[in-house]
Amino acid sequence: MANSDQPGGIINDVASVTSIVKAAMSGTRDPRLKEILDALVEHGHAFLQQVRLTDAEFEQGLAFVRAVGQACNERHNEVVLLADVLGFSTLVALLNNADESGRTPGALLGPFYRGGSPEYENGRCIACEGSPGAALFVHARVLDTSGRPVQDATVDVWQASPVGLYENQDASQPEHNLRGRFRTGADGMFTFRSVRPAGYPVPTDGPVGAMLAAQQRHPYRPAHLHFAIFAEGHATLVSQVFADDSEHLDSDVVFGVNRRLVGTFEHHEAGTGPHGDHREAYYTLDFDFILAEGTPTYPTPPIQ
């Protein structure tokens, strides 16, 4: 029989398939790519051997992958959404953030981050005049892993509105509503006023939405605030803080909730608020962020 220069072999039975495919890929130049693709083939073949897809099921699976790829456009990435709702994204994030330093865990940057938010003095309200929703007063500290305050950290904050929409999704909100950039003082504190965010659904009009429906899963994320914290001498922290009383807290569709990222949203009856003015019932959130030592890095997309 004719041979070629490329390693391989003729497949005789199910047992020989994986080793022959790996032999064919053995010339991969980049050793890391080879490691990843070898593992992909091993685990992919193990999956197929376990579930023994019929020809029709296999075709349906391939058609699903095609539809997920084709549902991507400039403003939406259905492949990322699929990875999120299967827990792949959270698993990768946890594997890359597992350490014993005590630092606050990271969370996804998410698609609604914008650079260039307005810089505010501590205590400022990031909700536009007359925003509906219960008031929220946030008092947060940025500390190092020894518990010392981190001064002059830059903190980007962004959140959805009380109806679950970010300002860049919602024509009724002013530019940069519910976003702001703060700086920590000598005590590591940054403070602001806002309105309580609401949870919101991921897009359900694509193939991933159909999968969620077949799984009888709701498409909601629980209410949360986003933070990105940059400080000299410390690794940049991109994270989220979830409301402890939010619906769907224990069933986040993208599995983004980590117990260490759940903040206590304390409810206060109507009365004199922490800033001295009389108001309706309101909430306070006190939260400590702990940064690891390191070199500041920037999330993608880069700060503009």
Added chain:
Amino acid sequence: MANSDQPGGIINDVASVTSIVKAAMSGTRDPRLKEILDALVEHGHAFLQQVRLTDAEFEQGLAFVRAVGQACNERHNEVVLLADVLGFSTLVALLNNADESGRTPGALLGPFYRGGSPEYENGRCIACEGSPGAALFVHARVLDTSGRPVQDATVDVWQASPVGLYENQDASQPEHNLRGRFRTGADGMFTFRSVRPAGYPVPTDGPVGAMLAAQQRHPYRPAHLHFAIFAEGHATLVSQVFADDSEHLDSDVVFGVNRRLVGTFEHHEAGTGPHGDHREAYYTLDFDFILAEGTPTYPTPPIQ
């Protein structure tokens, strides 16, 4: 903390991710879909835990899947090509065809099948007048698993030209060139004359081609003939017969070569050929196809 009706939980560490994702999917209505998606999550998470992708590698992987989906169009399916070059398609086919009956293994229908090929008497030439390439005389038998001839089987034959192009890829070939439909006689035989096909590359202008290049793999399939055999009382057989002296026989880019599908292309010096006429050097192929008992089924796309 707030609960929802949906099973789930808050993720605390890498070890809890897989079980929490499976709990979230536990309401899946279709038990087979649940089995498949549970296994997908288990094997997918095991892959991610083994290779520990960096955030950048994970983004690259998701971008690759997106590009594969977006490279699909009406005439090309890059997702199927990816499944083929990773051995997934062959593995599924083998798992669905593994039996001890002795029947001939199936092989992929492939994208070049057309219904409605001309019906020919046995012995006819399926290559148009003046086709270049060495003559090939095929003498094949269709038998049942007891070795008895199967009479009146309908056999669709199709193949690439000596330069590796099917007629529906190549404007220089007449309609239905190198295709034909034959019927077996009382001895189970069907015979035809043709020209030797050549191997050919899979499309390499998409992301899968870039992956093959990174793996230093050639994109070729070895030379082969396609057959689809339909007979009353027997399971339809869709298969391919590979030339034993073909380049790339042991390194088919889509892993379609099964040892039982390798046919002996016997070379004959110039002289009187099997049909009595004098000619250049030529080849003969004798091959037995063995059908399992069963109900005839039709490949996709259906016979037109």
